[in-house]
Amino acid sequence: MVDIQKPELSWWNVTGASSFVLIAALVSLLLGTKLEIPLIISGIRCVVQLSLMGLVLDDVLKTEHMSVVIMMSIVFVLLGSYETVFNRTKKNFKGMFPIMFVILFISNLFITFLGTAFVLKTEPFWSPRIFIPVIGMLLGNSMSSVAMGTERCLDQFSAHAPMLETRLSFGASRYEASLPLAIEAIRIALLPVITQLSVMGMVNIPGMMTGQIMAGTPMMEAVMYQQCIMFMIAASSTLGVIMSVAACMSILIDKDQTMRHDRIIDNKAMYRYIPWKKFKHRLFRSKTCCGIQRRKKSIADAED
Template sequence: MDEGQAPLSWWHVLESSSFVMVAAFVSFSFGLQLELSLIIASVRCVVQLSMMGYVLDDVFHANNVWIVMLMTLVLILLGAYEVVFNRTKKTFKGLFLVMFITLLLCTCTIGILGTVFSLKITPFWTPAKFIPIIGMLLGNSMSSIAMASERCLDHVSKHAPVLETRLSYGASRFEAARPLAVESIRLALLPVITQLGVMGLINIPGTMVGLLLAGAPIREAVIYQQVVMFMVVASSTLGSIIAVVVRNTI
């Protein structure tokens, strides 16, 4: 542990929960009705991160490619569930399968390519490197994919007469919905592009903060963050395109 950094315990987590209580009190005072959601989300955060910590400890020590792949698959399944049941208001038959395949393709493709060619990690499935990277790609891709899918479904619902007219003139489903699909993808990727543009100027991103707190050299932390962020952009873009294209062709 770095000099000047105190050892952390569950007591520190309890102390920091007072910040959530302040936010819940503000919500109650202004009638936002978000206090229960804040508390539940905070409890979930503690429980889920604690469970993740115990699981990762065993996975890292096992150093087995099949366990790493199983862990990756579980993370993607949980990500697909979160997108379908908690982040999208509108749905359609087979959405869970679409989200699972989309997340599998975009996170694994970019994750493997990034670890092999950009980060030069050998083997690419090294647990301490590959699983955190997949987790970061999933977290960011889920938001973009959920937004793209939600926007696409919303546009299709609002512009149904226009789509029907295009179909009646012989356009395929994808041709008819292409302008709406392009707009959905564009809106979904705007937050990622904004995040990319302000990184290092306004905020110090998570990967860099984690490495710095762990005592890594500043230059190494900066390079890691740049590589990971470019991977996030690629994964979010690929995932949004796959989700919207599949939605408009099935």
């Protein structure tokens, strides 16, 4: 068998790879999708966060104290809750942050405990080299599903307010009135997880399996590890979405069967309030940018 040497990467490799994000941002700028600044900010955050994680986790993974592992898990959940509430949704509701923290904490910590203790057979179950990467993977996937389910729930509540009011006026409980909308929100939020499960291995080779193969783990052992992780991700995402949608509907329709539109708050993520037009005008002072601005103006004149 040929011994393949892994190349040693440097910051120059990371800088070169960042050009792909800059190209995507340039395409976004030319097309007017207004995603160029979020792309650049997300790329910077990726570098900073992963660098900090590399510095911190190197010591954490060597620890032999369960309290350190639990503390690190709580920090992960806190950061995940903040990201879910303030950066992943266009709207939120009053008291959403502590609710999301409890939901993500229960759904991810519970599934991680069951997975490491009874599925992966880790001794002890809180072993840092297994527990922390697993809860990180579960949290990263469940955050997206929970955010999607919550946002869908808020949109459904606003769009179907007359229908909900009619059901409540005819004596339906808040559970009966909101059940069809809640089911739709849960279904939409879990579609990406189901799709990911269905194409795993056939179309998509996951990152954990790739890392294990590159590290020299036998192929079938890497495959079985990945299967266990994917089932754990599906379980944590499902549990988190159901809990978040139930919490959302119970807050928007109170115990007196009254709809509470006043509890919905518009999210104020920082990058959404950057002056896009001024930014593009300063970057490209010419009147046309590959003919796009000219075509937009001609279309607007034709509509007028």
